[in-house]
Amino acid sequence: MSTVLVTVTGHDRPGVTGELFTALATHSVEVLDIDQAVIRGQLTLGVLVRTPESAEPIKADVERAMRSMGMTVRVGVDQPEDEIRRSATHAIVVLGRPLQATAIGELALRFGTLGVNIESIRRIADYPVTGLELTVSAPEDDALRSAVIDVAAAAGVDIAVERIGIARRAKRLIVFDVDSTLITGEVIEMLADHTGTRSKVEEITAAAMRGELDFAESLRARVSMLAGLDAAVLDQVAASLVLTPGARTTIRTLKRLGFRCGVVSGGFTQVISHLVTELDLDFAAANTLEVRDGRLTGRVVGEIVDRPGKAQALARFAAQHGVGLAQTVAVGDGANDIDMLSAAGLGIAFNAKPVVAGFADTTLNQPFLDPVLFILGISRDEIEAADAADGTLRRVPLE
Template structure:
């Protein structure tokens, strides 16, 4: 005759949750106690937040589970911590299919925005399995491990909510490819550097306002890029080639650009710059920054003067995507293992061709088309999307003797 499970029936698992002030030896004390009972560790999570520890353990159950519970409670009491022991909690089943990394960036990141993002995730039946902080300055970045929804569905829903909350949200599939990307392809003007080179040249030629108007229309996608480039370069006819040196000396990199290149180079990444600007500038940038590949238009110079023409095939919207594929092949990787970063309409094909296309402070048209958008001025936030934390970046710099300014105390 079968009997219904009673209150004292041995559960298959025990979930032990310990919380309190962190100190050395807490984890050791807990596991030393568990060792006396010969249990199997099935799952474990531990975090420390502002010196407060949360330790979660899923363990198998010995024949007599109550002595284990009593021993763990005594350890917690001795440590001045709180503990809960839950019987039969969880069976360590695999998480639901459809796993994503959702990175949220805010300056500041307000609780209302996090609540809204979490709510939309719950609305489609997905679950947040884990949350970790990637950075606390100059932006706050958190990474959510989400299961139970296709990344494409998450991306569409969260992009809309991110716009409402004035934060950036990036959704990536949680697969090995995210860890294996090894080529970063960047636009130059208003991405790697601040401002537009052609407008800086136009300032020396006395036609900056006219060139700026055409540039803005081209970046919005209102004008064909090749036609706009031809028209703008024509206005530079007769400009002394020495202006190129003056412009190069005046370039200002995007905040975090050097940190991004330096850090990812340590990890074996390669870099390319692909620009609708001019090789006389981009080739020097590539050499100075240690960038592996570069593609741009070449200004024609005769007798030390710009002729108002470019030489060879124009690097336009299609040309940027073509260059990405060429550089990926040269690096021995697939297009899916590339990351493209850009801001203008002429970057759209390149962003689409990449495994991850990032719209960086981009025009609305580009933000809608890209895989994800970043709307803060710090290029190194891209590394948070790759699972690299600010603490890891600074530790690597410190080991190399590079001093990082102290963060604000918050």
Template sequence: MSAPVPAGTVRAGLVSPRPVPAALLRHAVTVVEQVADAVKVTDTSRPGWYGLAVSGTLRPGARPGPAREELRGPATALGVDTALVTGELATDGVGLLVMDVDSTLITAEVIELLAEHAGTRDLVADVTERAMRGELDFAASLRERVAMLAGLDAGALADVRAAVTLTPGARELVDAVHDAGGRVGVVSGGFAEVVAPLATSLGIDHMVANVLEVDDGRLTGRTAGAVVDRTAKERHLREWARADGVALERVVAVGDGANDLDMLAAAGLGVAFCAKPVVQAEADAAVSFPRLDAVLGLLGR
């Protein structure tokens, strides 16, 4: 991430797996010039994606809200992801990054990997898909899916841990936030048995996930303790921000399913990552291609 910039800065970030069309860049400059002075363009591209930042000094009394929508519509039509940030997030960068895990930090749904060992993957995947679209209550869907794992040898957890793959750009995003002095948390509707070692390997500062109940070396088909659901995700985001002394304005949340919507709304910037349509529609911004570090480009960094 770049160094802090003067107060009153506005940043429009544009990211894409392909070069950003020149016409869209001209439009972005025009949009930012409506609310800011001393506008400049910076190349923020990294390996795997192209990025441009249009930044300037926000004029007193200017309202950036309409500018966000004026930029996002044409950009989305051209396959480019955008965000427009102001305030402390624009000047000081990310104070706290909070991410979902399954299909966000990692490429798979852990419960489906476990279900493959139990011979119930297709059944579990169908319930997962409906829950991610917001068609099912998450806690109820989790109970239904975990019940399909009953009797599975707990040794399968080691096989699943070995099979988990980080989403491209995940390590780069975590490292960039840490290098700039920020903190990182992961909050998962998946399982601590897989998430905790992964979080430790990445140096992640906060972690919470569901815990699978095991009896005599086999999964019981139940979880232990409170379920990490939509409400819990938002609560943990707020608690971590408070503990770290970070204003919510400087919190960035990233997730892909309906279970993430409350925490995306609570953050200064909520990012839908390769997400279901309902999540893309409600989030502040989206990354529509599988490079997690493109979140940096949305922030113009």
């Protein structure tokens, strides 16, 4: 038995693969492996076959068929079968705006020193960031992740690593933090604008998000500064919320795939309820401001949704929908998100404070939420094909 590797390159056009296999079909060959890539209209097609015949007639027929199509062909004989294909162990998504060759080169060099082999590469996004998805076979998980962290920091790109397997495709529930994650601002600071205490509130919020203050205590201190505020301001602030770019696309796409989508926030139910309605979310957990005689009392009622409370809310929502924690995704930016990010099957730190990033599975340092989809293996082409089908496709010009 001989093995024959046929590699075809040239301008992609209909019929190339058909002509190649028509030539192969005249011989007793067994197909062992096949790979194809098209980049900007240029085709590279590789086919590995095994045959009990002499390889020379196969080579001659294949070369003649491909020349007739204007293609270049290379035929190798007696390829070692034990190198047919390795099993990929990890999916790596590299995101940049722009994505420089330096980042890919440095990543590939580090892979070489670790014995990590790149099995395939595909472009997964061209908007609003450039994204590549690499599948690799890696002998050691921790060494791979450590190298990725180093390269991402040095090259200024985002790199997500996930093990390949059914678990990656089995995510079914996602929760977002709200302030500075699903929306661009901080609700409590917007409310404080109406009481003249914004600067004090901002100072406390920043310290709490860095993990320097207990969240529950910081929340009570900030809410106390809102005492006497007309409750009608809550609706005004809710109406002025600005979604993070890509938020609608992300939630719309995930709901098409059957995801349960929700928010878990240290903010306030009276404001969050507007987002739940606007985005058709499946659940929400947040704090409730006490209102008496149409004005805020400066207190919250019920249990505070703090750092442990966020993780508990994630677990509660997952249980309600029959979804295991391994099938959940959490996205957040502050220290009060740490337990939630750690508990989820995939925790994504979104433009997060340094103390948070170390507890997440991956970080995303882009001003868009769409890349959450790319990390999950959903391509921009797939997103836009679905949007085009229901008339929601549009690309907003980037600054």
